[in-house]
Amino acid sequence: MPPITEVAGRRLALRNLDKVIHPATGTTKGELLHYVAQAAGALLPHLRDRPLAFLRYPDGPDGQTFFTKNPPAGMPSWVATAEVPRSSGASRQVLVQDLPALMWAANLVVEFHAPMWRAGDGRGTADRLVFDLDPGSPATAVDCCTVARWLRERLRADGLEAYAKTSGSKGLHLLVPLRPTPSRQTTAYARGLAVEAAAALPGLVVHKMTRSLRPGKVLVDYSQNAAAKTTVAPYSPRARREPSVSTPVTWAEVEGCRGPEQLAFRIEDVPARLARHGDLLAPLCDPDHAHALPPGAGG
Template identity: 70%
Template sequence: MTPITEVEGRRISLSNLDKVIYPASGFTKGEVLHYYASTADVLLPHLVDRPLSFLRYPDGPDGQRFFTKNVLPGTPEWVRTAEVPRSEGPTRQILVQDLPSLMWSANLVTEFHTPQWRADAPARADRLVLDLDPGPPATVVECCRAALWLRERLTADGFHVYAKTSGSKGLHLLVPLEPTPSERVSAYAKTLAVQAEQEMPALVVHRMTRSLRPGKVFVDFSQNAAAKTTAAPYTLRARPEPTVSAPVTWAEIEACEEPEQLVFTADDMAPRLRDHGDLLGPLLTGDEARPLPVKAPR
């Protein structure tokens, strides 16, 4: 019998709580739900008002994985949705605005992915993202080197820069912006990626071509496009272990000499939050948002 749990007055069916989702560590679905409940205070503000895409992996990272953007059949009527424009016509996507909708979504076993814009301003980005993806044998150590250079360039243009692990192999850099058309943000981000490759050709590549990527860091600027999404802060990832897309300090990036130094799992997050709080909190206030420069990066 599927247990029914009441969360802030909403009745939610939570299924298969003993099912092992992460076989390498024995981490169960119940532990997945506990993780999301215990990090809701910091996770939810990064999801609110952003139409979500779900990367579902109900049978674990070795099972079937599939993206879901449209509102799912059986979605409770109290889960909020938003109309989202698409080239083929508008559709509706889920908004996770509160703890009940977070727990209902987490019961699907999903990574949470968000666009760089909010539902009330489609395709007007309030942040820039650069996804640093290492091509083996490069690792997150090389990503850290590229991240430090990119931080310097972005800082020179007046921006505040924040970082988190991807929860997979690389790093994400995040920059708060005054709302700006996504195509302008994409063009600026591409210019940065190209310049990084020009300055560090042995380390960085800006094109996705697989043959160019071994041993280098791919600076993926494409996630700034209005139709693209990025793994949300604090989301679990569909990896062998329950790794988290975890905010990190620049001191940790500067000190990184081994890939394991920047791998964080669900069990690591409570002590990290006690020590650091939400390192990405400034992204939420808008106080540090800056306009894009009129000219291309120097």
């Protein structure tokens, strides 16, 4: 029988805690679950009310991985769901609203991917803007930092404040809290800034996904603002050989980055960062920090 634990009054069966999930470091599933529990106070606000997609990697990144938006078989009845319209008809997706639901999902060994909208606002109404800065080799996170600084100042010129996190892979994500805005407008606005960035930094930035354009450049990917898309959530573990985490960073860290290793964080790094900084992305969850797009933007 798998060990049973109680989390805030809910009973969970935790399986295969000694299984190695991240082979480069020998990190086990039990250690991964311990990290999620430690980071829960910061992670949960970024998941709450957002219909989630999961990238599952139960045997580690070298095993089978699969992306799912449907509630998995055997999901406890106390895990919440939300109805989400799709082109094929309405379906339901998981909502991780509390610690028991978070630990249930983490026990499946997942990356948490969230949309830029909340279930209560509707699928087409965004409260966040996102830019995924993805470097094409030999470009690195250092080049992403240059692009991030440009975008930060450009967003400020429009009265918007950006917050940065690592992707947990090679790049950076910039997130902007917004007053509720139609997703089609946020996508159009983000595309406009990506085009501007490519014009301002022509030797460094591309805004098209064409692979032949990407070597040595940073792709400013604006597509994840679309209502049907998701982005890996802050503090989510990643399906990598090392137990990397999508980790919020300060602008001082972005400005001072001289090597990609300076912005590479693993599960053992995050608790100390939370103790030192708190949640650097907390303003994303605070309506007082949300601003409107400039008039006519993305119209």
